[in-house]
Amino acid sequence: MSDPSPAEGVRQRNLARLLRLVHLEGPLSRATLTEATGLNRSTIADLVAELVRAGLVEERAPDPSRRVGRPSPVVAIAPGVLSVAAHPEVDALTIAAVGLDREIVRRERIDLDHVLSPEETAALVASKIAQWRAGPLAHARIVSVGLAVPGLVRAADGLVRNAPHLHWTDSPVRDLVAAATGLPTFVGNDASLGALAEHLYGAARGIDHVVYLNGGASGIGGGLIVHGMPVAGAGGYAGEFGQNRPGIAAETDRRARGGVLEDEVSRSLLLAAVGLTAADEPTLAEALAASDDPAVTAELARQRGILSTALANAVNVLNPSVVVLGGFLATLAAHDIDGLTAAVGAQAMPANMEGLGIRVASLAEDRLLIGAAEAAFEPLLADPAAAAS
Template identity: 55%
Template sequence: MNNRGTNLDTVRRYNLSRILGLVHREGAVSRSVLTRETGLNRSTVAALVSELAALHLVVEAEPDGARGVGRPSPVVRPHPDCVAFAVNPEQDAITVGVVRMHGEVVAQVRHEIDQPLGVAETVRVTAELIAGLRAELPASAVVVGVGVAVPGLVRMPDGLVRLAPHLGWVDEPVATLLADATGYPARAANDASLGALAEHNFGAGRDVADLIYLNGGASGIGGGVIIRGTPLGGVGGYAGEFGHNLVTAPDGPDQPSTGGALEDEVNRGRLLDLLGLKSADPAQLERALLESDAPEICGEVERQLGILSIALRNAINVLNPELVVLGGFLGSIYAANSELLDRLVAGQTLAASYEGVRIVRATLGADLLLIGAAELAFEPLIDDPARLAGSVATPV
């Protein structure tokens, strides 16, 4: 909720949101810290925590190994039964996960496909995967909704996929269709923007106000930007499409480029071909890259890092971040020769803009996009737990 309002109920709902937001971000917070951070008195915090516990959103426990004088302050944690379903459709697979608050992926299934599926078939397969995962959850589970990380342009207000070129989707209401198919509230957004949010909340970008995130996957390269702690969405939600920026010159002054976009030149498919792999999950691809000493593999990694350095130079010069986070196969090629990329970016970027910039790998690993998609589902609940209590915050 964005405003306190003036009546007591509005203030109560606002404070419920503040408490749940702190527990969501920190994972475990003592009541004394909640009191200090919110400025509320102890009895008010206790009442708010009790209300959230009754909704199966948080649990309280005595701190582990508590010693000292006086009664220790109870620790508040996200309720383990409160979960979201997270979905990431790609060219080669549909991955669905069960994610708890504070970014803990507790189950997932990867459904491999030979070619990208249309939206109707994607929704059908996803609904079946969700039903299978739901059957394995306890009866007390609180399912807050479904979040979808889409490799494409997704309109912010309603989750309409305007364009997902690698999936062949144009103006597809995937969130609405999934909500109808599963019975859960569903929201969709760009995968890399959600990856940026996940790394900012729980990963390499914790406590960093300004960062750029670039993700490389089967469907190309996307990005997300956090400015002063807030995701940069743009007017429609399409900000961060670094993969479509040109990194080589057009064919002529009056000719459009026939290639040369970042995701054309820095490409997962090229790596798989050279490694002799038809497909691979992120861990398999990275293992194959790091274990190979074949000259053609090393040369391709160096070529792709050189192209990537151009994109990072441009982004750093424009946005002046504190941190650049590389996810997906971009993190893997960085791991293969991090010194090369660091040197190339440092040598090309304006000295003042590069001061203090760090380039790091995403720390959430293969779960990153699932965690980001789940954040999309948790957001309305955290914004107003009381409003949603009667609809989604009920054990099914």
């Protein structure tokens, strides 16, 4: 295939601008798109028509509340354009069908009594897609798959270098899933994808300097947004806060000799404290809130204290505007977010605490799935013209 001419290249970029605007902002009138892009009305109408023909957007009746000037049709993402997002963990595989409009149209959690292999993960994802295509998503258009993996993922080729809790080492998960599903596949670190989702749509929307920490069954990971851009690092491994060694003032508070942060601030220890062996995040949060056991109170206080030190170190190094906590870390924070902020402030540089907000992830359980779908949609968003070819 020959390279596009300069005119074709400009058109591709303009199509991508329009589709990305509607994807990120939701339904927009043609007049708003004209203002946002600086293109003239006839060009916008032509570009929108091409996106409609590609099945990526639809036009709706003008907003009746707009009473001044000529009514302008509203452009919205077409329903049924989907990515399948999956999040393998040590105790479950969560799979969702996520629309280009960010609506989660299907979501299932498959509880497991064993640790998934890469091959089983690929087979389960492919089986679920086939099941959905034969049933509730028979008329949908599934364009890609995104996996949020709790481990180190090489950015260049999606190779999972090390997901220690899953026992995956140098696993070609992207290729396995792509072969099993026949769909373009993206694989990324789960916490980095959570950071992306919260930055674009959640608790850190519109904020350019963000530290995100995610707590799950496989430990603690993180993601960074600097100057509005995700920071992946040289190999794609940035943000592994859970592997830092925490400062623990009292030796009696230590649970793992020489342990890292995720050994001390741990979902499994919280589950054990309330007498559960497995639970999703809402169930764990409810169990912790309902308990009046002094041992549970003590464990919450111990983990919050260690977490506050880890967050203070991150604040000192990175000087973010916002720290966002997801998963069981959100549960720890929500218990007393003002108290956690004060504990961080007592250990951080005062200047770095100025204006700092500590927030829980507003996308809740959907954050990793939305992040995985967002990354999987990127080729389509970058070149929507290819969808029409």
